Amino acid sequence: MAVNVSQVPGGAASLHLAQKRNRTLRRQILWFMGACAALAVVAFLAVISATTARISTFNEIASIAVPSINATNDATQLLAGEVENTGEYILADQGKATSVAPGALAPATNKQVILTKIEEQRAAFDLALQRGYNALSNYSNDIKPDASKALLYISSRYGRLQDALAQARALTDKGDLTTAIQAFLNGQNDNYEPIFASLYFLRSIHQSRLEEAESSAVYSAELQQYLAAAATVLFGATLLVTNLWLTFRVKRVFVPLLNLALVIVLIYSAFLWSVLSNSRRDLTQVVATYNRTALLSDSLTYITDASADQVQWVISGKQLVGQTGLGTGVRDEIYNQDLKTRLELLLSLRTKDGTLLVDPAQLQDCPASATSRTNYNFEGNIAQLCRELPASYSSNNLNQFIKAYRDWLNMQNRFSPLVISGKIDDALTLRSGDGAKAYAFMADSLNKERDLNIQDYRKRSQQGTDGLSFATQLAWIIYPAALALAAAGLLVWRREF
Amino acid sequence: MEMKNLKKLSLLFLLLLGLQGCGAAVGNATTSSQRVDAVLAPDVAVNYALVQQNSGTIRIYSSLPLTGSSKEQSLTLTNAMQMALEDVAGPDKTINGFKIDFVSLDDATAQRGQWDETTEKANATQAANDPDAMVFLGPYNSGAAQVAIPILNRAGLPIISPSNTYPGLTLAVDGITKTGEPDNFYPTKTRNYFRVVARDDWQGPAIVLFAREEFKVKRLYLVSEPDLFVYGKGLTDSVEREASKYGISIVGRSTVQERAADYRNLARKIRDAKPDMVFFGGTAQNQPGRLLADVRAAGVTVPFMGGDGFNNPAFLKSAGVAGEVATYSSISGVPENLLPTKGQDFLKRYRARFGTPTNYTLHGYEVMSVALNAIKNAGKKDRKAILNAIAATKNFEGVLGRWSFDANGDTDLTDFAIYQIKDGLFAYQRQSKPSK
Numbered sequence A: 001m002a003v004n005v006s007q008v009p010g011g012a013a014s015l016h017l018a019q020k021r022n023r024t025l026r027r028q029i030l031w032f033m034g035a036c037a038a039l040a041v042v043a044f045l046a047v048i049s050a051t052t053a054r055i056s057t058f059n060e061i062a063s064i065a066v067p068s069i070n071a072t073n074d075a076t077q078l079l080a081g082e083v084e085n086t087g088e089y090i091l092a093d094q095g096k097a098t099s100v101a102p103g104a105l106a107p108a109t110n111k112q113v114i115l116t117k118i119e120e121q122r123a124a125f126d127l128a129l130q131r132g133y134n135a136l137s138n139y140s141n142d143i144k145p146d147a148s149k150a151l152l153y154i155s156s157r158y159g160r161l162q163d164a165l166a167q168a169r170a171l172t173d174k175g176d177l178t179t180a181i182q183a184f185l186n187g188q189n190d191n192y193e194p195i196f197a198s199l200y201f202l203r204s205i206h207q208s209r210l211e212e213a214e215s216s217a218v219y220s221a222e223l224q225q226y227l228a229a230a231a232t233v234l235f236g237a238t239l240l241v242t243n244l245w246l247t248f249r250v251k252r253v254f255v256p257l258l259n260l261a262l263v264i265v266l267i268y269s270a271f272l273w274s275v276l277s278n279s280r281r282d283l284t285q286v287v288a289t290y291n292r293t294a295l296l297s298d299s300l301t302y303i304t305d306a307s308a309d310q311v312q313w314v315i316s317g318k319q320l321v322g323q324t325g326l327g328t329g330v331r332d333e334i335y336n337q338d339l340k341t342r343l344e345l346l347l348s349l350r351t352k353d354g355t356l357l358v359d360p361a362q363l364q365d366c367p368a369s370a371t372s373r374t375n376y377n378f379e380g381n382i383a384q385l386c387r388e389l390p391a392s393y394s395s396n397n398l399n400q401f402i403k404a405y406r407d408w409l410n411m412q413n414r415f416s417p418l419v420i421s422g423k424i425d426d427a428l429t430l431r432s433g434d435g436a437k438a439y440a441f442m443a444d445s446l447n448k449e450r451d452l453n454i455q456d457y458r459k460r461s462q463q464g465t466d467g468l469s470f471a472t473q474l475a476w477i478i479y480p481a482a483l484a485l486a487a488a489g490l491l492v493w494r495r496e497f
Numbered sequence B: 001m002e003m004k005n006l007k008k009l010s011l012l013f014l015l016l017l018g019l020q021g022c023g024a025a026v027g028n029a030t031t032s033s034q035r036v037d038a039v040l041a042p043d044v045a046v047n048y049a050l051v052q053q054n055s056g057t058i059r060i061y062s063s064l065p066l067t068g069s070s071k072e073q074s075l076t077l078t079n080a081m082q083m084a085l086e087d088v089a090g091p092d093k094t095i096n097g098f099k100i101d102f103v104s105l106d107d108a109t110a111q112r113g114q115w116d117e118t119t120e121k122a123n124a125t126q127a128a129n130d131p132d133a134m135v136f137l138g139p140y141n142s143g144a145a146q147v148a149i150p151i152l153n154r155a156g157l158p159i160i161s162p163s164n165t166y167p168g169l170t171l172a173v174d175g176i177t178k179t180g181e182p183d184n185f186y187p188t189k190t191r192n193y194f195r196v197v198a199r200d201d202w203q204g205p206a207i208v209l210f211a212r213e214e215f216k217v218k219r220l221y222l223v224s225e226p227d228l229f230v231y232g233k234g235l236t237d238s239v240e241r242e243a244s245k246y247g248i249s250i251v252g253r254s255t256v257q258e259r260a261a262d263y264r265n266l267a268r269k270i271r272d273a274k275p276d277m278v279f280f281g282g283t284a285q286n287q288p289g290r291l292l293a294d295v296r297a298a299g300v301t302v303p304f305m306g307g308d309g310f311n312n313p314a315f316l317k318s319a320g321v322a323g324e325v326a327t328y329s330s331i332s333g334v335p336e337n338l339l340p341t342k343g344q345d346f347l348k349r350y351r352a353r354f355g356t357p358t359n360y361t362l363h364g365y366e367v368m369s370v371a372l373n374a375i376k377n378a379g380k381k382d383r384k385a386i387l388n389a390i391a392a393t394k395n396f397e398g399v400l401g402r403w404s405f406d407a408n409g410d411t412d413l414t415d416f417a418i419y420q421i422k423d424g425l426f427a428y429q430r431q432s433k434p435s436k
Helices: A012-093 A106-138 A149-176 A175-249 A257-317 A332-347 A381-388 A396-420 A424-496 B002-025 B033-038 B071-089 B117-129 B143-154 B202-213 B229-244 B264-272 B288-297 B313-325 B341-354 B361-378 B384-392
Strands: B058-064 B098-104 B133-137 B160-161 B193-197 B219-224 B247-253 B277-281 B304-306 B327-332 B417-421 B425-432
Touching: A012 A106, A012 A149, A012 A175, A012 A257, A012 A424, A106 A149, A106 A175, A149 A175, A149 A424, A149 B071, A149 B277, A149 B313, A175 B264, A175 B313, A257 A332, A257 A381, A257 A396, A257 A424, A332 A381, A332 A396, A332 B247, A332 B417, A381 A396, A381 B002, A396 A424, A424 B247, B058 B071, B058 B117, B058 B277, B058 B361, B071 B341, B071 B361, B098 B117, B098 B361, B117 B133, B117 B143, B143 B193, B143 B229, B160 B361, B202 B277, B202 B304, B202 B327, B202 B417, B202 B425, B219 B229, B219 B264, B229 B247, B229 B277, B247 B264, B264 B288, B277 B288, B288 B304, B288 B313, B313 B327, B313 B417, B327 B425, B341 B361, B361 B384
Parallel strands: B058 B098, B058 B133, B133 B160, B160 B193, B219 B247, B219 B277, B277 B304, B304 B327
Antiparallel strands: B327 B417, B417 B425
16 A cells, blocks of 8 residues: 555654655765866876976976987097097198099098098087086986096097097198007007097997987876876766766756867877877887987997098008008008997998908898888898888988999998008009999988987877977866866756756 | 047037037927827827926917907906916016017907907917927807817927806816816826816805805796806806705796897796896806896896806996896906915005906916916926826915815816896805815
């Protein structure tokens, strides 16, 4: 038997009380949910801001490290170039063909051209070195030796090298060729490598800082990305559940303001997720880009060193009794070995017995497709660059280098026998002709690739920073606004009932 | 008359015997003993171990890496050998009527930039096949010695190395040497190999002793050159074995890749392991300089130490400014002020004539002195006699001090000197003499 509560004594009052309690409870739940939602939004925004700060720290470090990596790369190349040019200066004095001035210039003119280049290189080296070391003061104090000690070390070695090279040029001018060559080779042997190694150390500091900052920023970006993904899913699910609940339980199909809020947040979360994904990818790629510029720079240094080794090998010939002239007699094979080492470090093939082979006929192009590139089975910097080239990059520049490298190796394979057989003039003419042409193509292709990487870095960095900044600033407007809309929607809906 | 004829016949017989002897001496005849040896020596065309002469030329070969970054150091060794030859054999370079001819061979190639197996084999074979060759000085690298010893052992040619430290060349040591070592290097079962430098099973303990006493090391990170280089792995094993005896925790052990473009990932791994010291087992040719630069760049400032393999100018140059922070190296021997007068005098004369020596220059002088001393004591041009004379070297008053060879061919000197890089040079720090 059904009982009408209104007929029960005190039943209406009891029902009213129960309804009142329910309403209070519902209100409390709504307020609690609202507060939770507000807190979640605040927490979400706080995490986004905190992690964005870490990404900003990366950008700050990158703004120091990246120009410093460029500066040390430049310093290394300038150093190699200056050594090579002093060798060329000695060749020019003797009226030989040089790679600086392949044309038939008079020795005095040729020497002046080289000297001007050397002076420019010296000034640029000093500037690059200062930039590379000054930047260290921006990092924490855990780097030993500190910047001032390191700068003192390298400056003293560079000073010694400078003295030796200047002495060699002065002795060349005086006509004391034997002593000039000795001063040049000894100065280079004693001081070049410690400076080169110290520049490597300096660059490694900047690269390490960049990689560490990247690692931290990528972690943050990943967190942001997960949060944005979670927010997207959460708001999507809330939208669905709310509408289903309203439809089936409350028989209310649509609460406009609430749904509007949820749709806005859903769209924004998807947008944020996309921005953060791109940001994360860009972060990883900008560091990879800079590691590639270091490899490209090293490659440039190796080809400059290889060219210098040719000169040093030629002029290291010890004069034999009855023989006169530059590069006659027994040459110091250490320069030939240095040259081979540079070439192996550039691009070579590892044979089955584990040795490295530099054979122009066996060196293959870097494949066009990214999948094939990962299987590019050669050794050296260029091979590494090929394997690490992003899918969006063309391998054209690397292949231009490889083509020129083959030409240069073919030239070298003709150059050595000519020198050994005493045909020094023919050898140097070959070097200043085919050799200089191939060298120019090699340098040009590496510079083009390096410029591409630098441009790519700037573009990605700018895009990433702008996109991230815009998206996170927008978050502070979108989420509170959506929350307010949702609250308004709920209030309006409550009033209707 | 009959008596006279008998005397003539006897003289003729003796003359024929003598001629036969001379023929054997120049290697034109093959005795039954030599044929037996030739069976044992498939790599060597003719065995001259039993060849004896009382005059002529005695050739001493050296086989050291004269191409590549070891060149600078190796040249100081050959200079020192030359000085020892002049000091012991005089300006006419003659001992017991034999003209001493010193031939310096290069066992490195331009392609490898360091010692090369094929070249070492060729050098050893050249010396083994040279009837005038009586002593082989070198090689510099332990891996190269593994190649040379069997070839020279079959030829009965004595070898004295200034610098091989791998224990397995003379002795089996648990945890360091491989099964079958050292016997597999001596096919004739007669030892012909000697060294004037202390082994790595002494060097490892010397390094650990220094680490414990100087830095109270509790956590050690070990890095070694690729395993194909026997020296680095052996020394690292020795350090690890000794460290475990004293409860030093090995917080990581890695092997570097040959000619890697950089070691930044490894440097971070080392930093994250929080060691008190990083040890590198290997030679300067396997890029410890580049590793050190990356380790320092990663902010690791704890001591970085290596053995004798990087106690040379090649490492100093490749380390650059990164080497100026707590970088140490051990090497067999004592510093200049603790050397005997003979050693100190030699270094003075060396500097005056050739310039700066390296820490192995003395050892170059010593091996040549031991060889010449043995030739003098043997009194004849006979590999076996000279080998026995070398083995009998006891209480030798050399430039390294007073020392003897033990039954395995090892020196009884076990002192190690520890150096630190300061202003681009190795500066002496202290001695480290482990007790066994």
